[in-house]
Amino acid sequence: MAKLGFADFGHNLPEQVTQDAILNLIHYLNNNPKVHGVLVQLPLPPHIDSNVVTRAIRPRKDVDGFHPNNVGLMTLKRAQQQDDLLYRTSKFEYGIEPCTPKGCIELLDRYGVEINGANAVVLGRSNIVGHPLATLLLHRNATVTICHSKTKHIEKITRKADILIAAIGIARFVKRDWVKPGATVIDVGVNFAPDPITNKPRMCGDVDYAEVRKVAGAITPVPGGVGPMTVAMLMKNTLENAKRFWNKYYRPPWFMHV
Amino acid sequence: MAKLGFADFGHNLPEQVTQDAILNLIHYLNNNPKVHGVLVQLPLPPHIDSNVVTRAIRPRKDVDGFHPNNVGLMTLKRAQQQDDLLYRTSKFEYGIEPCTPKGCIELLDRYGVEINGANAVVLGRSNIVGHPLATLLLHRNATVTICHSKTKHIEKITRKADILIAAIGIARFVKRDWVKPGATVIDVGVNFAPDPITNKPRMCGDVDYAEVRKVAGAITPVPGGVGPMTVAMLMKNTLENAKRFWNKYYRPPWFMHV
Numbered sequence: 419m420a421k422l423g424f425a426d427f428g429h430n431l432p433e434q435v436t437q438d439a440i441l442n443l444i445h446y447l448n449n450n451p452k453v454h455g456v457l458v459q460l461p462l463p464p465h466i467d468s469n470v471v472t473r474a475i476r477p478r479k480d481v482d483g484f485h486p487n488n489v490g491l492m493t494l495k496r497a498q499q500q501d502d503l504l505y506r507t508s509k510f511e512y513g514i515e516p517c518t519p520k521g522c523i524e525l526l527d528r529y530g531v532e533i534n535g536a537n538a539v540v541l542g543r544s545n546i547v548g549h550p551l552a553t554l555l556l557h558r559n560a561t562v563t564i565c566h567s568k569t570k571h572i573e574k575i576t577r578k579a580d581i582l583i584a585a586i587g588i589a590r591f592v593k594r595d596w597v598k599p600g601a602t603v604i605d606v607g608v609n610f611a612p613d614p615i616t617n618k619p620r621m622c623g624d625v626d627y628a629e630v631r632k633v634a635g636a637i638t639p640v641p642g643g644v645g646p647m648t649v650a651m652l653m654k655n656t657l658e659n660a661k662r663f664w665n666k667y668y669r670p671p672w673f674m675h676v
Numbered sequence: 677m678a679k680l681g682f683a684d685f686g687h688n689l690p691e692q693v694t695q696d697a698i699l700n701l702i703h704y705l706n707n708n709p710k711v712h713g714v715l716v717q718l719p720l721p722p723h724i725d726s727n728v729v730t731r732a733i734r735p736r737k738d739v740d741g742f743h744p745n746n747v748g749l750m751t752l753k754r755a756q757q758q759d760d761l762l763y764r765t766s767k768f769e770y771g772i773e774p775c776t777p778k779g780c781i782e783l784l785d786r787y788g789v790e791i792n793g794a795n796a797v798v799l800g801r802s803n804i805v806g807h808p809l810a811t812l813l814l815h816r817n818a819t820v821t822i823c824h825s826k827t828k829h830i831e832k833i834t835r836k837a838d839i840l841i842a843a844i845g846i847a848r849f850v851k852r853d854w855v856k857p858g859a860t861v862i863d864v865g866v867n868f869a870p871d872p873i874t875n876k877p878r879m880c881g882d883v884d885y886a887e888v889r890k891v892a893g894a895i896t897p898v899p900g901g902v903g904p905m906t907v908a909m910l911m912k913n914t915l916e917n918a919k920r921f922w923n924k925y926y927r928p929p930w931f932m933h934v
């Protein structure tokens with residue numbers, strides 16, 4: 419982060435920390451004008467209510483996009499757009515999109531995958547990846563199907579997908595014959611499972627990469643696919659927050675209105 | 677509403693009303709402890725920003741469930757449940773579910789339609805019906821597909837639906853051969869189109885009711901299906917708001933803690 423010119427402060431709290439101590443720290447960061455992004459590393463220990471903690475972060479500093487207000491604005495297609503940075507009224511809504519789903523969309527865009535009109539299938543319905551990603555794909559005019567642990571005949575559904583997102587948390591869940599030839603496969607899973615050859619535990623995704631890559635038109639690896647993109651989007655969200663703050667409070671008198 | 681024991685006050689404003697006048701009225705209602713539900717009848721004239729107006733309603737009085745905060749809590753599966761009324765801490769989140777989607781779920785439940793594991797197809801992705809209804813069905817373990825104007829071969833998708841929701845706003849859009857025999861069809865559309873027999877304009881839904889009823893296992897008519905259910909859910913949301921308010925401020929000293 420220092421390379422990008424960001425200053426970052428990690429606050430490592432002991433596991434026995436009280437909820438009030440966390441909330442106090444968040445309030446301090448919320449009110450510190452030098453801080454443009456606050457992020458709580460989940461999961462939290464069981465004696466802490468993570469809903470309360472994520473909600474305590476001021477929505478416009480919530481670079482993870484987990485605050486209900488940001489989730490709502492994103493769902494209603496009212497989250498910030500890049501060019502809205504110049505738009506400066508009190509009415510403006512500062513919705514922030516969550517990093518992993520935003521990163522997946524960015525990946526599709528950068529590699530020229532057509533989302534408009536595509537048949538997208540999302541495996542997994544978590545609040546962090548599956549559900550918001552389905553929403554973002556829907557906003558980009560994909561026909562979206564959300565599958566999960568209760569879905570019957572999941573392979574019949576995935577075989578129709580032009581864009582297949584795997585975020586279900588089971589190692590090598592998506593097999594070769596589940597994927598339509600030429601489909602785009604994005605693997606969001608992070609699992610540790612024994613390697614089929616060496617039998618040593620290894621990081622792997624929700625997709626059987628070695629096999630599925632033979633049929634897929636495009637596929638992201640794990641590690642090295644969605645992960646780095648998530649971090650990049652976190653940086654982007656923070657930068658945009660800082661720019662907005664600057665626009666709002668520190669616009670110098672010589673600044674011409676564009 | 678008087679029959680149910682609700683007092684209601686309609687504020688009919690002229691079409692030329694300013695946005696500030698509407699906001700002032702909303703602030704008055706927000707701060708009036710006798711009011712437990714505030715609802716702005718949409719659509720608003722073009723000089724009013726409806727996002728600003730719906731956001732001005734205090735989330736816990738927003739019985740329509742259109743405030744971004746309520747949308748977010750609903751999306752995150754953190755909206756209120758009936759039995760949470762007894763749960764009384766400052767941590768508790770007062771998410772309110774939107775009326776029409778809630779009414780559709782209630783209809784399915786009352787008629788014993790199995791949502792768990794069903795293949796649900798939602799036609800339409802509006803912020804008022806399609807999108808939140810897809811979310812509620814997903815939370816009830818349905819496999820949900822959202823179709824819209826950009827979807828290709830929509831009839832192939834609808835033919836696989838166990839539960840088909842039509843909220844796309846085109847009169848008699850869903851034909852007889854689009855529906856799987858025995859499927860449950862919920863028609864949220866309200867359109868005015870000439871009657872095929874008398875040729876006079878008549879209210880009709882998004883489903884060709886006369887034909888589809890011959891194959892569907894269950895179907896809601898228009899008018900008389902989802903509409904009255906929406907009103908009932910609006911009353912339910914208001915009642916729950918009032919109960920919560922009473923629980924919070926007016927719990928009498930002799931009230932035993934349950």
